[in-house]
Amino acid sequence: MLEVILRGLVFIIAAPFVGGLLSGIDRKITARMQGRRGPSIFQSFYDVRKLLSKQVLIVNSLQHMLVWGFLIFVVFTGVLFFAGEDILLVIFSLTTAVMFMVMASYSVNSPFSAMGSQRELIQMMSYEPMLLISAVGFYMATGTFNIKGIMQANIPAIVYLPGVFAGFLYILTVKLGKSPFDLSNSHHAHQEMVKGITTEMSGSVFALIEIAHWYENVFLLGIVGLFIVSNQWWSWIIAGIVILITFFLEILIDNTSARVKWDVMLKTVWAITLVVGGINIFILDIIR
Amino acid sequence: MSFIAFLICFPFIVAALLFLTKNDTIRRVIVILSAIAITAVALIFSISGIVNNACLEYLEDTHTIDQIMIIGELAILLLIIITSLKYKKYFVILLAITQTSLIIWFEEFGYKSHEKIVHIFSDRFTNIMCLVIAVVGCMICVYALGYMKDYHKHHKEYVDRRPMFFTLLFVFLGAMFGLVFSNNLIWMYFFWEITSVCSYLLIGYTKTNIAINNSFKALWMNLLGGLGFAIAIVYLGFNHDIVSLQQLVASHGTLIAVSLLAFAGLTKSAQMPFSGWLLGAMVAPTPTSALLHSATMVNAGVYLLLRLSPLMEGNLAGIMVSLIGGFTFFATSMIAISQSDAKKVLAYSTISNLGLITACAGGGNAETTWAGILLLIFHAVSKSLLFQSVGAVENETGSRDIEDMHGLIVRYPHLAYIMLIGICGMFLAPFGMLISKWAALKAFIDTGNMILVLLIAFGSATTMFYWTKWLAKLISVSHRSKIHPDRTESTEWFSLISHAVLVVVLCLVFPFVSMGLVEPLVTEMFELDIPVIISKGNMIIMIIMLCMIIILPVAVRILTSKTRYKKEISYMGGINTGDDRGFVDSFGDHKDMYLSNWYMNDYFGEHKIFNISLWLSSGIIIILMVLTIGGAF
Structure with missing residues (x-):
């Protein structure tokens, strides 16, 4: 029990620093890819500090509560994950968090927000x-939904789950809100709708969302690591390297692809889920 | 025994009384008093049954009752023949005559069982069902008092046939009690037929063309299921010397009968090819829908399926039921995305949710059955709440379109909160989707049923979509919205609030319901100690999450009490006309803004999915039935 609380605390304290730093690195690399010098890698922290000090403009007070709901559930999701709890619970908690965000953005009755949500x-x-199928894959590969159990497997899950891993990387782009799937919350100014879902968020309310995204990104990259780790110590190093490569690839894709329409996204994501994820677990079921 | 006799007979007596009552006040008194009586008796009976772990069986001389039932069956047949002749639906007559003569021939001249059998029995499952029927069913009857008054105020074009309406509601309740307490399959069949006919009459209440057509659709589909039931009874009697449900569950190698009964269960719980009748049922006044969708009709179907689930492990019947269930779950949840009529969304979500329960029943092992029973309980209460709140909103605003519920939280805050609780109870709270995902996914992986794993994974995503956008619509706040006077009747409020409280309480005591009620029941059904499905630690986490959602509004109020806000109107590119209700269009004129949800008709429309699903699911049923019957001979 103590260990669980400790792990949770470490996540709550450390994740924003890691997440903020990752976000800064993201901006730096993006800038270099575009031939710009880019801001300092600590820029995200400065931004949030400034946001927190600004006046809060809101459309209604419901909005603020729902954004808090989003932050709390994102943090809770990460705590569950890094404390090594059940992966289905983690996914459920994540879904709940996103729903809070969607409702916060819908409650303001604004055309851009509504579109974004x-x-x-x-x-x-x-x-x-695909998220659920990843959980299914972990269960089939390691015999448990429990994240602590998954990490202690003899053979890392990716050996059994190459297809599921590929599928997960595909949805990771959607989840991180990177182009070509940055439909709801793009930060590229040339898109037909920029920052849709957060249009009506400002000041410290917006800062909460930024912080929540830091937590979320750390947690998502954690799932990437979960595919790699096993009970060998060196698997953690490989996991770290894979996470960094994944992170770099996401930035590369973000900067080299154009936004697609929602129907293209839905079709391709579902098709990939069905083909690589579905076939992977079918095969796993046969060879088991 | 006296309790059971009361529960079965009393509603019929009340029904007869209500048939003769033309006066509103007297009807009100009768309905409320008898609802209290039924609920009280059911509570005492079930809770004492659960606490004492009583499994009651009654064996008695039933000659007179059997005779009464034959007369009843003939009366039903006569009723069907007369109305079908009136509306020229001749094929229905054919169906009705075939099965009734089959059963009567079997009872009178056919096989007689050598052993004496138990006619009425009661165990934990009947206790659970009894509670659901009594509590939810009776509250719907009370709700109907206020609702029907308003209904006829708004719909002057329909003949006021309220005595008939309330009669049918109570007949329905009586038949449902009869159905769950019957052990003798012929008795069960009798009550099964009563519920079919009742739903047929209730759907046709308004006597408009569409109502008549839909009621006949409901009738023929359910009669088709009834035919399957009748054939199963005759088959079991002749080949296996089985006439009771308990004997059937204890037996093995009765695959053909099991798939015939499962077929009946599928029609009654409106699974895919037979979903049409439940969708058609929404033309009826809302209490009918609430009753059909939650406490009674469709529950009869899944009740039978869950009873049979120990017999469906890994055989063709199980494959058929779980495939149809999983397929229905996914297909109808996609169609629900494209619907904006609240009642239609609810109808599709009922079918979809029942699909999940059906899939669980067809899984045929302890874990899925556990999930199925829990889902049945939670679905009944939440869905009843949702139908009633939609009905109340419709009576207030004159529309049941979800688009018109924009900002309901400001205009009718109380109704909106009730609806929010209902929607959250359906899918957000820990049990709804989560426990079924948990148990069903695990069980289907363990048994290697990967198709179902995929169906559940996709189905839960689509389910999340249509509920969330409805939820978002309710809380979307426009500027300068005013609270509207709420004229909802007191009886409606009573039922709505009781339901809402019940939903929240059920969420909080969910671990106890599972441990104290459903786990022992499943252990009993499968005669083995079931493994721990959700560990204590995970239960605690789920309760924490629930508490977080409940505490959140208060906590944030306190956290942000010092924050200074500046209220602004929402952003419209700087061309708002004063508030967030309109903007300046390209001609410089005022234009009203209208925010619509996404329905994606080109992808998820009824016309895209429904017919294909009909063909696919019919194919699955026909092929598997043929395989079952052909393979066993």
């Missing part, structure tokens, strides 16, 4: 099956 919902609908 509907798109966010579509994104959620498209990646949810």
Whole structure:
């Protein structure tokens, strides 16, 4: 029990630093890819500090509560994950968190927000099956839904789950809100709708969302690591390397692809889920 | 025994009384008093049964009752023939005559069982069902008092046939009690037929063309299921010397009968090819829908399926039931995305949820059955709540379109909160989707049923979509919205609030319901100690999450009490016309803004999915039935 609380605490304290730093690195690399110098890698922290000090403009007070709901559930998701609890619970908690975000954005009755939140919902609908199939894959590969148990497997899960891993990487782009799937919350100024879901968020309310995204990104990269780790110590090093490569690839894709329409996203994500994820677990079922 | 006799007979007596009552006040008194009586008796009976772990069986001389039932069956047949002749639906007559003559021939001249059998019995499952029927069913009857008054105020074009309506509601309740307490399959069949006919009459209440057509659709589909039931009874009697449910569950090698009964269960719980009748049922006044969708009709189907689930492990019947269930779950949840009529969304979500329960029953092992029974309980309460709140909103605003519920939380805050609780109870709270995912996924992986794993994974994503966008619509707040006077009747409020409280309480005591009620029941059904499905630690986490959702509004209020807000109107590219209700269009005129949810009709429309699903699911049923019957001979 003590260990669980300790792990949770470490996540709560450390994740924003890691997440913020990752976000800064993301911006730096993106800038270099675009031939710019880019901001300092600590820029995200400065941004949030400034946001926190700004006046809060809101449309209604419901909004603030729902954004808090989003943050709390994202943190809770990460705590469950890094404390080594059940992976289905983690996914459920994540879904609940995103729903809070969608509702916060819908409650303001604004055209851009409404569009953004509907798109966010579509994104959620498209990646949810693959997320569940990943959990199924972990269970089939290691015999447990428990994350602590998954980490102690003799053979890392990716050996059994190459297809599921590929599928997961595909939805990771959607989940991280990277182009070509940055439908709901793009930060590229040339898109037809920029920052859709957070249009009406400002000041410290917006800062909460930024912080929540830091937590979320750390947790998502944690799942990437979960595919690699086993009970060998060196598997952790490999996991770290894979996470970094994944992170770099996401940035590369973000900067080299154009936004697709929602229907293309839904179709391709579901098709990939069915083909690589589905076939992988079918084969796993046969060879088991 | 006296309790059971009361529960079965009393509603019929009340029904007869209500048939003769033309006065509103007297009807009100009768309905409320008898609802209290039925609920009280059911509570005493079930809770004492659960606490004492009583498994009651009654063996008695039933000659007179058998005779009464034959007369009843003939009366039902006569009723069907007369109405079908009136509306020229001749094929229905054919179906009705075939099965009734089959059963009567079997009872009178056919096989007589050598052993004496138990006619009425009661165990934990009947206790659970009894509670659901009594508590939810009776509250719907009370709700109907206020609702029907308003209904006829708004719909002057329909003949006021309220005595008939309330009669049918109570007949329905009586038949449901009879159905769950019957052990003798012929008795069960008798009550099964009563529920079919009742739903047929209730759907046709308004006597408009569409109502008549839909009621006949409900009738023929359910009669088709009844035919399967009748054939199963005759088959079991002749080949296996089995006439009771308990004997059937204890037996092995009765695959053909099991798939015939499962077929009947599928029609009654409106699974895919037979979903049409439940969708058609929404033309009826809302209490009918609430009753059909939650406490009674469809529950009869899944009740039978869950009873049979120990017999469906890994055989063709199990494959058929779980495939149809899983397929229905996914297909109808996709169609629900494209619907904006609240009642239609609810109808599709009922079918979809029952699909999940059906899939669980067809899984045929302890874990899935556990999930199925829990889902049945939670679905009944939440769905009844949702139908009633939609009905109340419709009576207030004159529309049941989800698009018109924009900002309901400001206009009718109380109704909106009730609806929020209902929606959260359906899918957000820990049990709804999560426990079924948990148990069903695990069990289907263990048994190597990967198709179902995929169906559940995709189905839960689509389910999440249509509920969330509805939820979001309710809380979308427009500027300068005003609270509207709420004229919902007191009886409606009573039922709505009781349901809402019940949903929340059920969430919080969920671990106890599982440990104290459903786990022992499943252990009994499968005669083995079931493994721990959700560990204590995970239960605690789920309760924590639930508490977080409940505490959140208060906590945030306190956390942000010092924050200074500046209220702004929402952003519209700087061309708002004063508030967030309109903007300046390209001609410089005012234009109203209208925010619509996404329905994606081109992808998830009824026209895209429904017919294909019909063909696919019919194919699955026909092929598997043929394989079962052909293979066993």
